[in-house]
Amino acid sequence: MAGAGAGAAHAGGRTGVRIVVAGDRGTGKSSLIVTAAAETFPPNVPPVLPPTRLPEDFYPDRVPITIIDTSSSLEDRGKVAEELKRADAVVLTYACDQPITLDRLSNFWLPELRRLEVKVPVIVVGCKLDLRDEQQQVSLEQVMSPIMQQFREIETCIECSAFKHIQIPEVFYYAQKAVLHPTGPLFDQETQTLKNRCVRALKRIFILCDHDRDGALSDAELNDFQVKCFNAPLQPSEIVGVKRVVQEKLPEGVNDRGLTLTGFLFLHALFIEKGRLETTWTVLRKFGYNNDIKLSPDLIPSVAKRSPDQSVELTNEAIEFLKRIFGLFDIDGDGALRPAELEDLFSTSPESPWSEAPYKDAAEKTALGGLSLDGYLSEWALMTLLDPAKSVEHLMYIGYASDLSSAMRVTRKRRMDRKKQQSERNVFQCFVFGPEKAGKSKLLNSFLGRPFSDSHTSATDERYAVNVVDLPGGNKKTLVLREIPEDGVRKLLSNKESLAACDIAVFVHDSSDESSWKRATELLLEVATHGENTGFEVPCLIVAAKDDLDPYPMAIQDSTRVSQDMGIEAPIPISTKLGDFNNIFRKIVSAAEHPHLSIPETEAGRSRKQYHRLINRSLMFVSVGAAVAIVGLAAYRVYAARKNASS
Structure with a gap:
C-alpha cells in the first residue's frame, strides 16, 4: 500500500487551515512566521504581524494556510483568547535560550488552552535554536517527554532557528498535518494501538474490498483497493513486498488466499507508528469517513420530509x-x-x-x-x-x-387514519401515563417478559419497551410502549405537537387506591384537552392495575361514570403480579388500528362541537335566506324590465 494520493482526498474536503501562534514575549513568534512566508530572516519585525497566508502549493496537501500572530501584552489577553478559540491548530513557542519560557508552557499556556476549551492539536516549537547554550546538551525528547505525558493535546515538538533557517517550513507542515491527518481519532498513544472506532472502520473497508468474501484480499483485490484509494496500481513486486513485511512480523496476517483482516490492520498501525498518518486518512476518506471516523452526514440519505x-x-x-x-x-x-x-x-x-x-x-x-x-x-x-x-x-x-x-x-398522517377509520401502520407508539406507583414500569417489564418484582423504582426519565404483538389470523404488529413519568407530563404537553407521534395513550392507575384513580383521570383530561386544542386527538384506554388487590369502595361507579362521560371503554383490569394481562397488548394494538373509536371527549370539546354545529346551521339559514333574496331581486328586475318595455 503506497502513501501517494491527491491532496483533496487527504484534506478531507478542507478549504483552509487556520494556525494561531502564541507564546511569551520575545520567544520569536513573528520572526518564525515571516521567515516561513518570505524564506528570508527579517532584520526588523513589527510586534504583531497581520494574518499571513501560505499559498496552497506550499505543502503537498495543497490546502492554503492562514497564520495568525498574537500579541504578548496583558491588555490584549482577551483578543488572544478569541483567536485561540477560532484556531484549527495552535503553535506554542518558547525560546531555546530562555528556559523560563519553556516552564511557562506547562505553568500557563497549556492550562490556559484547557481553560478556554481549545480542543485542537498543539505543536510546541523551540525557537532561537542558534542561541542555545552549547553546554546544555539535553535532547528535545528528554525535555519534552514529561510535558507531553501531562498534556496529551501536544501533537509534536520541534526546535528551529529563523536566523539560520533550521526546520522553519517543518513547523507549519506539522501543524497543517496535525489538522488534516490528526493522530487522536486513529491511535491511542498510551497503549500504542489503533483506536476501536478506527479498527471498526478499517474492518468495514476490508469487507467492502473483499469482493469474493473469502476473508482475505487477493493480489487483484489489493490492487483494486490501491487504485481506488491512491489512483495508482501496485506492481507485482510491491504486492510481494507488502505481504513479506506483514508475514515477517505477523504470520497470521497473510494466508494462501492473500492479506487477512489482521494483516490489513497491522499495516495501518505500522503506517501510523512511522508517522504516515496521511495513508490511513486517505483510505478512510476515500470510503466516506470524516474526522470522527463516522460516515460523512452528506453520504447518508435523508429520510423524506x-x-x-x-x-x-x-x-x-x-x-x-x-x-x-x-x-x-x-x-x-x-x-x-x-x-x-x-x-x-x-x-x-x-x-x-x-x-x-x-x-x-x-x-x-x-x-x-x-x-x-x-x-x-x-x-x-x-x-x-x-x-x-x-x-x-x-x-x-x-x-x-x-x-x-x-x-x-413514511406512513400516512394519523389525521388521515382517523378519517379513514383504519391505520395501515406496522409499528404503533403507545404513551403510557399514570401517577407514581400506579404500575407503569411493571406493565413495560411484563411486556418484555420480565418476572414480577414487588420493589418500586421511581422512573425519572422516559423509558421505552418494544415487542412484537401476535394478533388473530397470524398477523403481527410491533408495539412501542413509552413510559411518561408523572412529573414529565407538563413538559411533554408544553409542546403543541407532542401528541402527534402518539398512536394511542394508556392511563394506568392502582385500582385499590382512590387517589391514584383521581390522578389518572386528571392526566386523561389533560391529554384529551391538549389533543382537542391542537388537533392531534389520540385514542385512549384506561388500565386498572393491581387487580389482585381489593378495589377502593367507589371504583366501579367512578370508572363507569368517567368512561361513559368521555365516550371511551371501561377500564381494563390487569394484574402483573398474577400474570393476568387480559390481552391488554392486543387491545392496545387493536385500538391503535381503529384510531377513530376510542378518542375521549371533554366537556369543553363537546361545547365547542355544539357551538360549531350551531354556527354551521346559522350559516346555512343565512345562505338560504340570501339565496331567496337574490332570487327575489332577480325576479323583480325581470318584472321591471318588462314593465318598461310595455310602456
Whole structure:
C-alpha cells in the first residue's frame, strides 16, 4: 500500500487551515512566521504581524494556510483568547535560550488552552535554536517527554532557528498535518494501538474490498483497493513486498488466499507508528469517513420530509435483509443473538447503536441475555421510529447494498387514519401515563417478559419497551410502549405537537387506591384537552392495575361514570403480579388500528362541537335566506324590465 494520493482526498474536503501562534514575549513568534512566508530572516519585525497566508502549493496537501500572530501584552489577553478559540491548530513557542519560557508552557499556556476549551492539536516549537547554550546538551525528547505525558493535546515538538533557517517550513507542515491527518481519532498513544472506532472502520473497508468474501484480499483485490484509494496500481513486486513485511512480523496476517483482516490492520498501525498518518486518512476518506471516523452526514440519505403525525418504518425489503444478517451472525444457530454475536454484527459500525438508552434493555432478552429475531427486529423498528437517520446510517455500516431509499417508508398522517377509520401502520407508539406507583414500569417489564418484582423504582426519565404483538389470523404488529413519568407530563404537553407521534395513550392507575384513580383521570383530561386544542386527538384506554388487590369502595361507579362521560371503554383490569394481562397488548394494538373509536371527549370539546354545529346551521339559514333574496331581486328586475318595455 503506497502513501501517494491527491491532496483533496487527504484534506478531507478542507478549504483552509487556520494556525494561531502564541507564546511569551520575545520567544520569536513573528520572526518564525515571516521567515516561513518570505524564506528570508527579517532584520526588523513589527510586534504583531497581520494574518499571513501560505499559498496552497506550499505543502503537498495543497490546502492554503492562514497564520495568525498574537500579541504578548496583558491588555490584549482577551483578543488572544478569541483567536485561540477560532484556531484549527495552535503553535506554542518558547525560546531555546530562555528556559523560563519553556516552564511557562506547562505553568500557563497549556492550562490556559484547557481553560478556554481549545480542543485542537498543539505543536510546541523551540525557537532561537542558534542561541542555545552549547553546554546544555539535553535532547528535545528528554525535555519534552514529561510535558507531553501531562498534556496529551501536544501533537509534536520541534526546535528551529529563523536566523539560520533550521526546520522553519517543518513547523507549519506539522501543524497543517496535525489538522488534516490528526493522530487522536486513529491511535491511542498510551497503549500504542489503533483506536476501536478506527479498527471498526478499517474492518468495514476490508469487507467492502473483499469482493469474493473469502476473508482475505487477493493480489487483484489489493490492487483494486490501491487504485481506488491512491489512483495508482501496485506492481507485482510491491504486492510481494507488502505481504513479506506483514508475514515477517505477523504470520497470521497473510494466508494462501492473500492479506487477512489482521494483516490489513497491522499495516495501518505500522503506517501510523512511522508517522504516515496521511495513508490511513486517505483510505478512510476515500470510503466516506470524516474526522470522527463516522460516515460523512452528506453520504447518508435523508429520510423524506414528513409532518409531525407521520412516522418512519422499515420496508419489507429492509426487514428481509436484516433477517439474513441475523441468520449470518447467529453462529450457534440457537435462534438468538448472544451479546458477543450482536457485538460482532455491529463491529463495522463506529459503536453498537443499542448500548445506551433509549435502546439498551428496550427489547425482550433470552435467558442467556441474547436477542431473539423478534427482539432484534423490534430494536430496529424502535430506532427507525425515533431516529430514522441513525437507522439508515447503521444499515450502511452493516452492508445494506440496495438503494437506501428502498429501506424506509413514511406512513400516512394519523389525521388521515382517523378519517379513514383504519391505520395501515406496522409499528404503533403507545404513551403510557399514570401517577407514581400506579404500575407503569411493571406493565413495560411484563411486556418484555420480565418476572414480577414487588420493589418500586421511581422512573425519572422516559423509558421505552418494544415487542412484537401476535394478533388473530397470524398477523403481527410491533408495539412501542413509552413510559411518561408523572412529573414529565407538563413538559411533554408544553409542546403543541407532542401528541402527534402518539398512536394511542394508556392511563394506568392502582385500582385499590382512590387517589391514584383521581390522578389518572386528571392526566386523561389533560391529554384529551391538549389533543382537542391542537388537533392531534389520540385514542385512549384506561388500565386498572393491581387487580389482585381489593378495589377502593367507589371504583366501579367512578370508572363507569368517567368512561361513559368521555365516550371511551371501561377500564381494563390487569394484574402483573398474577400474570393476568387480559390481552391488554392486543387491545392496545387493536385500538391503535381503529384510531377513530376510542378518542375521549371533554366537556369543553363537546361545547365547542355544539357551538360549531350551531354556527354551521346559522350559516346555512343565512345562505338560504340570501339565496331567496337574490332570487327575489332577480325576479323583480325581470318584472321591471318588462314593465318598461310595455310602456
